[in-house]
Amino acid sequence: MSSAETSAIAGFRARGIALAPAGAVAVLLVGGAVFLLVGCLQSTTFARLTVEGLASGAVYSSLALALVLVYRATHVINFAQGELAMLTTYVAYQLIQWGLSYWVAFFATLAIAFVLGLVLQVALIRPVLHRSVIATVIVTVGLFILIDGVVNWIWGADLKFMPSPFGNGAFNLGGVAILHLYVGMLAVVSACVLLVWALFRFTKLGLGMRAAAVRPAAAALVGVRVDRMLAVGWGLAAVLGAVAGLMAEPSQLFLSPTLMQSILVYAFAAAVLGGLESPAGAVVGGLTIGVSISLVIGYVPQISSELQLPFAFAVLLVVLLVKPSGLFGRREVRRV
């Protein structure tokens, strides 16, 4: 075909535009990774701070990924995502109170979270989805308040204690103790994120969900049940949120209704940093924010942990000013 050649060149050019910033981002990320690696080899304190940062970053990543999933499917930010995660953590707490072992409760909670996300989408989001974006956003804000109220009503606002699934032990790394907890958090979140990624990348269901998210009308035409896919997307987002909540709880030592409120801000900053539409960006964004906060607080005495939240807002502001499409966001390159 004669057009194949010219289109290949045009295609290359179109990609070239997108590749230039992508290359800069790759250099930046590799540079950051090398910096962390060298730092860890030089100083054990640095290594400890890095692992702790990665662990809390993994929690931000998980919640950021939930935000991105919902955003890609329905083009709204689910402001209730953090509260939903908090609610499911209370569910896990209740299951453990009833005598289930931690890991049985963990997986039961993930299943409950999936159903909960699905039902909420069908019952509350679907009816307003095609009205307007604002209507949907308002419903998620209402859901935030509703869940907060329900949790306070059922479990009360006082602190609850949940046993840490990873015990209180620590690895000894050249004289510096790294809690099992942080390594465990990192491992569990990574496994869950990888599973969700594989679901989207390799299964027919995942392909259907991606198709429904990017082109609902065309997806319906090839027989994808778009409504069902969006509901499943909400279910999966709730599962990722539940993982974030369950892993955030032991690092905060106590369970309270405000568990996820600051984490939601970090997750939001992570999602924006990554590009809001990009799952990989959400993960990288979450880890970046986690490690930066950990290192800055560890090494800059003037910035105490009280300044963590302003730090997240500063990241948000800088990203929105400098590169609104985020690290992994891409400009639309499309031809007709």
Add this chain to the structure above:
Amino acid sequence: MTALLELEDVEARYGPVHALHGVSLGVEEGSIVAVLGPNGAGKTTTLRAVSGTVRRSGRIAFAGRPLGRLGPGAVARLGVAHVPEGRGTFAELTVWENLRLGAYTRRGSIQPELERVFTYFPWLSERRRQEAGTLSGGEQQMLALARAFMLRPRLLLLDEPSLGLAPVLVAELFRIVQQMNEDDGLTVLVVEQNAQLALQAAHAGFVLEAGRVALAGTSEELQADDSVRRSYLGY
């Protein structure tokens, strides 16, 4: 030959605007049928009525089975593939993923379909990892056709395939459609602005005007008809 698709007094509308005022037509199994007519006559809406992407009333039967109020997914499962105006390719997904989505309603292995599609479009095989949005317009139209073929449809609804394509590509596209019709017995209902081209490829045709069938016949009859020649063939 029996009619694979039958429309009887089909009406459709977008909100208050009536697009079809009682369209009746039949498509014989194994034939290529062209739908001609001026802009706004209801050609696209006729295809959308069949695939269930517009609310319709009247009787539509596919392979003797009334479609009733079936939606697009259910109609696709019956073996009707619709290549809409603007192609409906998933620009963000790869060529392979687009093809996979074409066979979304099929269960089991899609390897035979994939191989069949690659005999028609060998270049798709090398580009299967490429993002569909980076293909040229002509390639995207070919991909849309390939994706529709992945369903192993009994009926292909093809909407304005020539739109925005170079004449050489349009000819190639119609050649492939004809080949699919001959080799695989695919029945095709095609809406086309280029009446000359459409009637050359088709066995029969209908002329729609203002939401009704104004004229019907074999392509020879239509090509010989004075009003068709004046209005659509330009000689």
